Amino acid sequence: MVKIGVLALQGAVREHVRSIEANGAEAVIIKRAEQLEEVDGLIIPGGESTTMRRLIDQYQFMDGLKKFANDEKPMFGTCAGLILLAKTIVGYDQPHIGVMDIKVERNSFGRQRESFEASLNIDGVAEGYEAVFIRAPHIVEAGENVDVLATHNDRIVAAREGQFLGCSFHPELTEDHRITAYFIEMVKESKAVHNV
Amino acid sequence: MKTGTDRVKRGMAEMQKGGVIMDVVNAEQAKIAEEAGAVAVMALERVPSDIRAAGGVARMADPRITEEVMKAVSIPVMAKARIGHIVEARVLEAMGVDYIDESEVLTPADEEYHLNKNEYTVPFVCGCRDLGEAARRIGEGASMLRTKGEPGTGNIVEAVRHIRKVNAQVRKIVGMDMAEIMNEAKLLGAPYELLLEIRELGRLPVVNFAAGGIATPSDAALMMQLGADGVFVGSGIFKSDNPARFAKAIVEATTHYQDYELIANISKDLGIAMKGIEISSLAPEARMQDRGW
Numbered sequence: 001m002v003k004i005g006v007l008a009l010q011g012a013v014r015e016h017v018r019s020i021e022a023n024g025a026e027a028v029i030i031k032r033a034e035q036l037e038e039v040d041g042l043i044i045p046g047g048e049s050t051t052m053r054r055l056i057d058q059y060q061f062m063d064g065l066k067k068f069a070n071d072e073k074p075m076f077g078t079c080a081g082l083i084l085l086a087k088t089i090v091g092y093d094q095p096h097i098g099v100m101d102i103k104v105e106r107n108s109f110g111r112q113r114e115s116f117e118a119s120l121n122i123d124g125v126a127e128g129y130e131a132v133f134i135r136a137p138h139i140v141e142a143g144e145n146v147d148v149l150a151t152h153n154d155r156i157v158a159a160r161e162g163q164f165l166g167c168s169f170h171p172e173l174t175e176d177h178r179i180t181a182y183f184i185e186m187v188k189e190s191k192a193v194h195n196v
Numbered sequence: 197m198k199t200g201t202d203r204v205k206r207g208m209a210e211m212q213k214g215g216v217i218m219d220v221v222n223a224e225q226a227k228i229a230e231e232a233g234a235v236a237v238m239a240l241e242r243v244p245s246d247i248r249a250a251g252g253v254a255r256m257a258d259p260r261i262t263e264e265v266m267k268a269v270s271i272p273v274m275a276k277a278r279i280g281h282i283v284e285a286r287v288l289e290a291m292g293v294d295y296i297d298e299s300e301v302l303t304p305a306d307e308e309y310h311l312n313k314n315e316y317t318v319p320f321v322c323g324c325r326d327l328g329e330a331a332r333r334i335g336e337g338a339s340m341l342r343t344k345g346e347p348g349t350g351n352i353v354e355a356v357r358h359i360r361k362v363n364a365q366v367r368k369i370v371g372m373d374m375a376e377i378m379n380e381a382k383l384l385g386a387p388y389e390l391l392l393e394i395r396e397l398g399r400l401p402v403v404n405f406a407a408g409g410i411a412t413p414s415d416a417a418l419m420m421q422l423g424a425d426g427v428f429v430g431s432g433i434f435k436s437d438n439p440a441r442f443a444k445a446i447v448e449a450t451t452h453y454q455d456y457e458l459i460a461n462i463s464k465d466l467g468i469a470m471k472g473i474e475i476s477s478l479a480p481e482a483r484m485q486d487r488g489w
Binding site for chain 2: 008009010011012013014015031046047048050051054055058079080106107110111112113114115116117118132133134135170173174
């Protein structure tokens with residue numbers, strides 16, 4: 001069985017754990033950088049990206065997260081997690097982890113009163129997927145090796161670049177576990193390749 | 197596309213879990229809070245201990261202050277409206293505030309009815325001391341709860357009482373026979389359907405933060421250990437000797453609430469916490485937690 005870590009510095013950790021377990025994989029709550037070595041894939045949850053970044057720095061998580069990416073292990077960022085993965089953030093000089101070749105804009109749909117639910121078709125993952133967007137970012141530009149998986153009103157809201165999966169919305173807030181299942185498949189494939 | 201759904205409103209609070217929401221009265225404090233790792237700020241005209249000291253009627257903050265705070269930070273901004281004050285709430289919603297606290301810290305505008313929060317697009321947080329109060333607020337549409345504690349005292353004892361009470365009552369519901377739920381709903385003054393949902397989920401259907409009296413990193417960690425989903429710190433930060441350090445330390449203690457060595461380290465030489473008030477020395481009319489019904 002594959003082990004999926006959930007970065008547990010702040011945010012919707014419990015929901016991701018439930019979704020991983022609903023798909024029959026083992027979930028590990030990651031609070032210490034050294035725990036990253038125990039897992040085959042990592043989910044970076046929704047929450048407040050500025051808060052998570054402060055805690056990543058305070059607990060020397062950054063090197064471990066970059067190494068995780070360098071080791072070609074799959075990483076999945078939802079909402080704040082997507083911002084942490086992006087190589088470029090609109091309005092900021094520096095990215096956070098900066099490993100996925102996308103440019104994102106924070107809070108790009110507006111404030112909380114503009115937060116919404118919408119039905120999406122996610123390429124190769126799910127048709128008619130009820131997505132929950134909360135003060136969500138979107139992908140303004142995607143690099144040439146990035147596959148756009150879903151758009152909403154012509155804005156990119158889900159994408160994959162090899163080992164990296166990212167979305168603007170919160171799969172963890174619904175009972176629809178299809179995108180988590182897709183990520184777990186990515187982790188299984190990656191583990192199979194690396195164990196050869 | 198749908199806005200203002202329960203999932204969107206409750207989900208916003210889910211994203212704040214494990215975090216600290218700090219009271220601020222201007223842009224400068226808001227930036228200190230954001231820099232320290234706060235997940236949101238609560239824009240106010242005065243922190244609760246100053247409201248206590250000032251006396252008189254406490255109302256929604258001057259919109260200028262709220263606006264200034266919204267411009268200063270990229271994290272969500274919350275603001276307080278008086279209990280039952282429909283217009284203060286609508287004004288805050290129109291300004292684009294991310295969450296409204298229908299709060300007993302302000303002087304109530306209605307001594308019988310809370311707001312019908314289901315009608316709003318903006319989500320609400322409300323205080324509670326027990327499961328009946330929690331369930332009534334959720335029934336009215338609150339998307340997030342917090343303990344009432346006793347605001348502006350720097351004394352954790354009431355917040356502890358409230359989180360223990362609510363969680364013990366939730367456990368009781370979970371263990372109940374179906375036949376017993378209706379009578380419990382009657383005794384608690386709680387909506388029956390909500391108690392069924394709590395029994396099914398094994399927990400409240402919305403997050404419950406700690407608030408009202410948190411003054412130190414250990415206080416924040418204590419509330420997390422007792423099952424709070426996150427903490428609100430009001431007077432505790434900007435009434436301490438060194439707000440920036442206090443703010444950071446409280447954020448860290450909230451994340452790592454079971455790491456006692458770490459809490460010991462971050463608590464060293466923090467300077468003096470807010471002075472605090474012994475609850476029994478408060479006159480009955482000064483008890484904010486008794487506001488709301």
